[in-house]
Amino acid sequence: MTTYVVIGAKRIQQWIARTPRLALTKGASHALTTRTSCNYLRDKLPNGLRLSGEVPDIAGVVVLESDDGVADDTVRAAITMVAKDLPGLEWSAWVYEAASYVEAYQYTGGGQRCARVYHVVPATRRLPMLAECEGCHEESAERAVNLPDGKGSYGADCVVRREAFKEWKDTPKPREDGVAEPEMFEHLTKLEEPGDDDHPVRAMGRRDADNHLALILADGNRMGDFFKEVAQLKDPQAHKALSKALDDATREAARRAREAVIATMVNPRYCPDVLHYVGGDDVMASVAGRFAWTWAVTLAEAFEIEFQSRVEAFETEFQSRVNDVCADRGSKFEEVKKAAKSASLGVGMVFTHVKAPFAGARELAEEMEKIAKKKGKGEKSYIAWADTTVDHKALERNVIDTELAFEELRGGHVLRGLGPSARSALKQELDAGRDAVAWATRTGRPETAKYLEGHCEDQVYADLDRARWWPVVEEIKEGQE
Numbered sequence: 240m241t242t243y244v245v246i247g248a249k250r251i252q253q254w255i256a257r258t259p260r261l262a263l264t265k266g267a268s269h270a271l272t273t274r275t276s277c278n279y280l281r282d283k284l285p286n287g288l289r290l291s292g293e294v295p296d297i298a299g300v301v302v303l304e305s306d307d308g309v310a311d312d313t314v315r316a317a318i319t320m321v322a323k324d325l326p327g328l329e330w331s332a333w334v335y336e337a338a339s340y341v342e343a344y345q346y347t348g349g350g351q352r353c354a355r356v357y358h359v360v361p362a363t364r365r366l367p368m369l370a371e372c373e374g375c376h377e378e379s380a381e382r383a384v385n386l387p388d389g390k391g392s393y394g395a396d397c398v399v400r401r402e403a404f405k406e407w408k409d410t411p412k413p414r415e416d417g418v419a420e421p422e423m424f425e426h427l428t429k430l431e432e433p434g435d436d437d438h439p440v441r442a443m444g445r446r447d448a449d450n451h452l453a454l455i456l457a458d459g460n461r462m463g464d465f466f467k468e469v470a471q472l473k474d475p476q477a478h479k480a481l482s483k484a485l486d487d488a489t490r491e492a493a494r495r496a497r498e499a500v501i502a503t504m505v506n507p508r509y510c511p512d513v514l515h516y517v518g519g520d521d522v523m524a525s526v527a528g529r530f531a532w533t534w535a536v537t538l539a540e541a542f543e544i545e546f547q548s549r550v551e552a553f554e555t556e557f558q559s560r561v562n563d564v565c566a567d568r569g570s571k572f573e574e575v576k577k578a579a580k581s582a583s584l585g586v587g588m589v590f591t592h593v594k595a596p597f598a599g600a601r602e603l604a605e606e607m608e609k610i611a612k613k614k615g616k617g618e619k620s621y622i623a624w625a626d627t628t629v630d631h632k633a634l635e636r637n638v639i640d641t642e643l644a645f646e647e648l649r650g651g652h653v654l655r656g657l658g659p660s661a662r663s664a665l666k667q668e669l670d671a672g673r674d675a676v677a678w679a680t681r682t683g684r685p686e687t688a689k690y691l692e693g694h695c696e697d698q699v700y701a702d703l704d705r706a707r708w709w710p711v712v713e714e715i716k717e718g719q720e
Contacts, residue, residue: 240336240337240338241304241305241306241336241337241338241339242304242305242306242307242308242309242334242335242336243291243302243303243304243334243335243336243337243340243343244288244302244303244304244305244309244314244317244332244333244334245300245301245302245303245332245333245334245335245343245344245350246300246301246302246303246317246318246321246330246331246332247299247300247301247330247331247332247350248271248275248299248300248325248328248329248330249328249329249330249331250328250329251271251298251299251328251516251518251521252456252515252516252521252523252601252605253598253601254267254327254328254329255267255268255271255515255516255523256515256523256597256598256600256601257327257375257377257598258374258375258377258397258400258597259596259597260374260423261421261422261423261424261513261525262400262401262404262422262423263374263375263397263400263401263404264400264513264515264597265404265407265422265513265515266399266400266401266402266403266404266405266407267327267400267403267515268298268514268515268516269403269404269406269407270324270325270399270400270402270403271298271299271325271328271516272298273403273406274321274324274325274403275296275297275298275299275300275301275321275325276296277290277296280301280320280321283320284303284317284320285313285316285317285320286313287305287307287309287313288303288304288305288309288313288317289303289304289305290302290303290304291303291304291340292479293339293340293341293475293476293478293479294340294478294479294482295479295482295483295486297482297486297518297519298516298517298518299518300518301317301321302340303317304340308336309334314332314334314355314357315357317332318330318332318357318359319359322359322362323362324399325396325399326361326362326363326395326396326399327361327362327363327375327377327378327394327395327396327397327399328361329358329359329360329361330358330359331350331356331357331358331359332356332357332358332359333347333350333353333355333356333357334353334355334357335347335350335353335355339473339475339478340475340478341469341470341472341473341474341475341478342470342473344466344470344478345467345470361396362395363377363378363379363394363395363396364378364379365377365378365379366379370392371394372392372393372394372396372397373386373391373392373393374391374393374394374397374400374401375394375396375397377394377396378394378395378396378397379394380392380393380394381393381394381395381398382394382395382398384398384401408422414510416501416507418501418507418508418509418510419508419509419510420509420510421509421510421512421513424452424513424525424593425593426508426509427452427509427511427512427513427525427526427527427593428449428450428451428452428527428593429449429508429509430504430507430508430509430511430527430530431504431505431506431507431508432505432506432508433505433506434505434506437505437506438505438712439504439505439712440503440504440529440530440533440710440711440712441529441710441711441712442528442529442707442708442709442710442711443652443655443706443707443708443709443710443711444659444662444706444707444708444709445528445529445707445708448528448529448708449527449528449529450592450593451527451528451529451590451591451592451593451628452525452526452527452528452531452590452591452592452593453525453526453527453528453531453534453535453588453589453590453591453624453708454523454524454525454588454589454591454597454600454601454604455522455523455524455525455526455531455534455535455538455586455587455588455604456521456522456523456586456587456588456601456604456605456607456608457520457521457522457523457535457538457539457542457584457585457586457587457608458520458521458522458584458585458608458612459485459489459519459520459521459542459582459583459584459585460581460582460583460584460585460612460615460617460618460620461578461581461582461583461617461618462485462519462520462582464578464581464617465575465578465579465581465582466478466481467578468571468574468575468577468578469481469575471571471574472557472571472572472575474557476560477553477557480553480556480557481550481553481575482519484546484549484550484553485519485520485546485549486517486518486519487545487549488542488545488546488549489517489518489519489520489521489522489542489545489546490517491541491545492522492537492538492539492541492542492545493512493514493517493522493524493538495537495538495541495545496512496533496534496535496537496538496541497510497511497512497534499533499534499537500512500526500527500530500533500534500537503530503533503710504530511526511527511530511534512524512525512526512527512534513525513526520542520582520584522538523601528590528708529708529710530710531588531590531708532644532648532708532709532710533648533710535586535588535622536622536641536644536645536648538584538586539583539584539586539620539622539641540620540641540645542582542583542584542620543582543583543584543620546579546582547576547579547580547582550575550576550579551576551579554572554576557572558572581617581618583615583617583618583619583620584620584641585608585609585611585612585615585620585621585623586608586611586620586621586622586623586641587604587605587606587607587608587609587610587611587622587623587624588604588607588622588623588624588625589603589604589607589624589625589626589627590624590625590626590627590628590707590708591627591628592627592628595627599627599631600627603625603627603631603633604625606625606633607623607624607625607633607637608623610623610633610635610637610638611623611638613635614635614638619640619641619642620640620641620642621638621639621640621641622638622639622641622644623635623637623638623639624637624638624704624705624708625637626704626707626708629704629707634701634704636697636698636700636701637701637704637705638701639701639705647709648710651711652702652705652706652709652711653690653702654687654690654702654703654706655711656684656686656687657684657687661682661684662703662706664678664682665678665679665687665699665703666700666703669696669699669700675691675699676688676691676692679691
């Protein structure tokens with residue numbers, strides 16, 4: 240039997256989002272990924288513990304193991320070892336003895352039913368009477384630093400973020416097309432250098448779209464069911480490979496979302512997105528507002544395709560390895576594939592001005608993500624959105640099936656026949672409680688009248704709201720049925 244010590248960061252997205260400086264959010268993402276990797280931790284472990292070979296690298300998760308029992312002091316030493324290089328994070332750990340990590344995870348429900356559980360609060364905090372950190376205003380300042388606009392003071396956590404950002408910046412990552420990575424949020428407002436005859440993508444209902452961003456959160460549906468089936472294989476190698484398949488699929492989906500947007504850009508200078516966090520089935524990204532719908536829809540569509548294809552690709556290797564030992568285990572992989580086909584994403588998206596508080600946008604995006612997951616019932620990918628330039632409400636009606644959204648990205652918004660003034664007039668009719676169908680008929684809009692007859696009022700409101708940020712090409716004429 241092996242004793243497993245599983246250490247995980249808590250509230251990762253809240254931690255990343257607590258600073259308004261992109262350099263510090265990027266630094267946080269890079270620090271979390273590198274400082275919880277096997278390569279970084281290999282020579283830092285307490286005596287008696289080793290890194291588990293049964294799990295892949297996942298940002299924010301560290302799995303250790305021992306052939307013997309592990310004392311409480313050793314567990315606490317391990318948590319301290321991980322936490323000291325990421326002092327602003329909250330950590331938890333659980334310990335369980337089992338034949339494999341898969342078994343330990345299954346028996347404890349991922350640590351939720353485990354008797355030995357540990358919790359460590361962030362090492363950094365804001366103390367009275369001390370100057371506050373100028374990077375996040377969430378901790379006390381400890382060190383003077385040189386900032387672009389002069390000298391300032393950072394706390395321990397922001398110092399780590401700043402150092403990690405420098406590491407990220409010094410790591411060569413050139414693209415063949417020369418498009419640069421954004422290093423500040425303002426870069427997402429200056430993405431292109433269009434010529435006089437170019438027709439860049441614009442937002443259907445906003446003329447000042449360049450000064451706006453969308454914060455996008457995504458979380459997988461039915462992943463617990465998937466890993467329950469994986470656990471039935473009773474194969475640690477399969478668990479590791481399929482955990483990595485999930486992480487790889489999410490990262491590839493994010494990459495495809497970026498490339499889908501770049502393909503629509505005119506003479507791009509910067510990439511249209513910043514990936515704040517990608518790990519397992521979770522994503523947090525900032526995207527230029529007028530490209531956000533393309534990015535979010537592509538992410539959800541690509542995730543399903545990439546994850547299912549990776550699971551199917553692993554089947555051949557798994558079957559050849561286990562069938563000679565136990566044919567029944569090989570047949571159980573059909574249930575794994577079936578569970579993979581049910582996997583989808585719930586996506587929450589919030590449009591904000593580039594100067595709007597990042598932490599507030601994250602909280603609202605989290606609410607929208609919950610709405611999307613509730614609407615999808617774990618069966619389909621949905622996107623729910625909010626717009627802080629209009630209000631700060633999390634409206635349950637503002638949600639769309641990604642398949643339908645994908646169709647409208649190709650064929651045009653369902654209300655593309657209405658120009659800005661007509662859409663405004665339609666909303667006024669709805670707000671006043673008047674007959675919108677009669678208005679469409681009276682103003683000579685038969686297609687709009689047909690649409691209104693077939694949709695409830697909440698859906699019409701949602702489609703009008705969605706039109707505000709829906710991407711269109713400048714040369715496309717609106718208001719023609």
